Amino acid sequence: MAGKYDKSYVDHLCDHEQGWRLLFTFSVGFLALSVLWFLSVEPGSPTYVVTVMNLVGLSGLAILSGFVLSRCR
Numbered sequence: 001m002a003g004k005y006d007k008s009y010v011d012h013l014c015d016h017e018q019g020w021r022l023l024f025t026f027s028v029g030f031l032a033l034s035v036l037w038f039l040s041v042e043p044g045s046p047t048y049v050v051t052v053m054n055l056v057g058l059s060g061l062a063i064l065s066g067f068v069l070s071r072c073r
Helices: 009-014 017-040 046-072
Strands: none
Touching: 009 046, 017 046
């Protein structure tokens, strides 16, 4: 039973490295598309607000998943 709990939190996260890599890939891809969309949207419109929220959320996901992947190496 002790063997189940002797790993650190990062080691448990690294057990799912493929999922973190998939999350990182999709978040960076959609972040790039959102940046292109952000450049073509009229400032002040509701679409602009949604695009900014998407940029913030996708940036957070990319940073989080990238950090976990960097710790798994």
